[in-house]
Amino acid sequence: MNPHRAKNSLAILLVDDDADSRWLVRESLLQRQVDNPLFESESGDEALAFLLQRGRHAEAPRPGVVFLDIEMPGMDGQEVLLRIKKTPELNDIPVVMLTALNDDNHRQRAISNGALGYIVKPDTLEQLGEQVASAARGVLS
Amino acid sequence: MRIGLQVKSILVLAVVVLATTASGGWLYYAVTSNVLRQNDRAQVEKLIGGLAIAAEPCIAQQDLQAIQKLVKDLASLPSIRYVAVVDAGGKTLASDQRFFHSGSAGHTYPQPSLSYELQRPNSLELGRPLVVKRGNEHVVAGGVRLIADTTDTNAVLMRLHREMTVCAATVLITLIPLGYLLVWRVMVVPVRNLLLATRRLSDGDFSVRTTTTQRNDEIGELAGSFDEMAEHLYESQSQLRSAKDSLERKVIERTGELETANRRLREEMAEKEDFLRAVSHDLGAPLRNIAGMASMIAIKWQAQLPEEAIAKLKRIQANVEVETGMIRELLELSRIKTQPESRTFLDFGTLMQELADSFEYELKAQNIHLEVAPGMPRLYVEKNRMRQVFQNLLDNAIKYIGHRPNARIQIQYERRDEMHVFSVADNGPGIPAEDHERIFHVFRRSPSTATAAVTGKGVGLAVVKTVVANYEGRVWVQSAPGNGSTFYVALSVFSTEGPQERLDESAPRQEFASHTAG
Incomplete structure (x- = not known):
């Protein structure tokens, strides 16, 4: 039995338009034995549809945490965050921003809009793995 | 206290007029009174001379009655106040007086031989010796005394004095306003005009000119040179103004140009900074993926890959790290420039x-x-x-x-x-x-x-x-x-x-x- 394993049933939703980034996050989590079910959305619209169980996501589980990129085409991460927090049935889902934007304005806006954390994508895989895994464990446990 | 030109000119005029009339009047008075008194004296001398000549034979003959008659005749003249004939001892032989009391009838004169003259305010007293020939000798046998009334002359002189004073006062009173008017017209008005013009000039009105007509004196010259000066000032001032205007126009133009250039520069700088930041960021994301994936491949497929491939994957990582470092620093450099x-x-x-x-x-x-x-x-x-x-x-x-x-x-x-x-x-x-x-x-x-x-x-x-x-x-x-x-x-x-x-x-x-x- 994995001692780090979080509540098995809780899913993780990863929202990022960049497939490579998603792959790295996924592999990093797997490497650090965070093996909760991981779902991926490549846009803000799709993420909202998943959360609201609409369309092809009718069977989607309610995630225990959302990792949300900011810079995405169409609806950006800040907008997605705002919508999640304004929707009564979603606003208790923890959201952690995971972005390359090292910008105080974005950080403050996200935190004041209800984000639980703001992770700036680090330069090395090592650090990325550590930060994402510890955030996931912290939220899910 | 300020004493204006008018007051000064009135004072000067008064002094001049007063001095002239007073000295003229005094001179006239002096000459006149001298002439009148000489005239009086000449008449009295003639009378006393006549009396002496007439009395000399009588006193020689001791004819007292004749002497008394002579005295009485003379005393009947209206201008004679007192007539007396005295003997060698000074004793009055005969006298007549209209104004003196009779007590002086027996008056003794100490020096009958003295010839004298006494001026009094209203009278003239003369005395002459009576000379008698005894043998071959001339002997003083007595004297005659005469006091003539000069009240008329004095009255004339008093009147003259009064009239002269009145005349001087009249002249003074009429001349001063006239002189004042003259000074006012000739001096004060043009000077005052000049003064007003100067004040306006000093207040910056360079178009001002003196209204004084062409005069051929110092004031005219002064006004002329004032006008000339004002003209020069006007010219140089208008030159200055046009220079200033064109300078201001240029400054405004240049300021506008500078502002435009400055704005453009600022915009360009902001754009450049934005661009730099965007580029740094956009360059960073794929690089991070490259490094991450190389590193992930090396970890995940460590067992399957040859050692050389793992080594090269590590090199990929190292190179990307160098480049992300550079990009980070570029970003920092851009931040230093824009965010203090x-x-x-x-x-x-x-x-x-x-x-x-x-x-x-x-x-x-x-x-x-x-x-x-x-x-x-x-x-x-x-x-x-x-x-x-x-x-x-x-x-x-x-x-x-x-x-x-x-x-x-x-x-x-x-x-x-x-x-x-x-x-x-x-x-x-x-x-x-x-x-x-x-x-x-x-x-x-x-x-x-x-x-x-x-x-x-x-x-x-x-x-x-x-x-x-x-x-x-x-x-x-x-x-x-x-x-x-x-x-x-x-x-x-x-x-x-x-x-x-x-x-x-x-x-x-x-x-x-x-x-x-x-």
Whole structure:
């Protein structure tokens, strides 16, 4: 039995338009034995549809945490965050921003809009793995 | 009190007129009274002469009655007040008086022979001796005395005096207003016009001209030269005004141009900064993926991949890390230019010590002796930016010094006029003169020193230069190949002076002064 394993049933939703980034996050989590079910959305619209169980996501589980990129085409991460927090049935889902934007304005806006954390994508895989895994464990446990 | 031209001219006129009429009147009076008195005297002399001639034979013959008759006849003249004939002893022989009391009838005159003349206010008294021939000798036998009334003459003179006074007063009263009018018309009005014109001129009205008609005297000349002066002033003033107008127009034009240029420059700078940030960020994301994926492949398929492939994957990672580092620094450089940090008082001695501690590993590994001179200042600066400056300089020095015997880095400070000058000197390989400028530009490492051992990023000195520029400062290098390098950082005294620091400095200085004085 994995001692780090979080509540098995809780899913993780990863929202990022960049497939490579998603792959790295996924592999990093797997490497650090965070093996909760991981779902991926490549846009803000799709993420909202998943959360609201609409369309092809009718069977989607309610995630225990959302990792949300900011810079995405169409609806950006800040907008997605705002919508999640304004929707009564979603606003208790923890959201952690995971972005390359090292910008105080974005950080403050996200935190004041209800984000639980703001992770700036680090330069090395090592650090990325550590930060994402510890955030996931912290939220899910 | 101000005494105007009018008052002065009236005073002068009064004095002149008064003096003229008074002296003229006095002269006339004197001459007239002299003539009248002479006339009186001549008449009285004629009378007394006649009396003497008539009385001489009578007194010679001792004919008292004839003498009394002579006296009576003479006394009947209206202008005669008193007539007397006396004998040689001075005893009155006969007298007649109309105005004196009779007691003087027996009056004795002490010197009957004396010929005299007495002027009194209203009378003239004459005395003459009576000479009688006795034998061959002329003998004084007595004298005659006569007092004539000169009241009429005096009355005439009194009247003359009065009339003269009245005349002088009349002249004075009529001449002064006339003279005043004359002075007013001739002097005061034009002078006053000139005065008003001058005042208007001094108030800046250069179109003013004197209204004085062409006059051929000093006032006319004065007015003429005033007009000339006003004309010159008007001309030069209008020239000045047009020059000023055109200058102002030019200034406005230039200001507008400058503002436009400035705005464009600011826009371009902002755009450039945005661009730089976007590029840095967008370049960073794929690079991060490259490194992450290479690293992930190396970890995930470690067992399957040959050792060489794993090694190359590590190289990919290392190269990407170098590039992300450069991009990060570019981003930082762009931030230094656009976003100032808040300033605090920073003790540079402490800063240098902290830096020495942070480089402890490298310094020990390369056996470099770092020396920080005492007396570092305390300045009002952006703490982190200053740390970056000296961190970059130390980093460079350590990197380029490499491994050599007696490796040494010296940090010194000196106040030069209005600059705080710091220097970081190393005894490394040195930099050729042709590179002294370019090393401060982004990605322009000195090619001759960009050896394989030095993994420089090429942004460090550009950061130093940019930070120092925010303090009206300057950064430069003194170096020659083989002689080491000294980097200088100069910060302006004025842009590193904090608000309270001035007070803090002045207090102990005064204390010190009082100590030396005591």
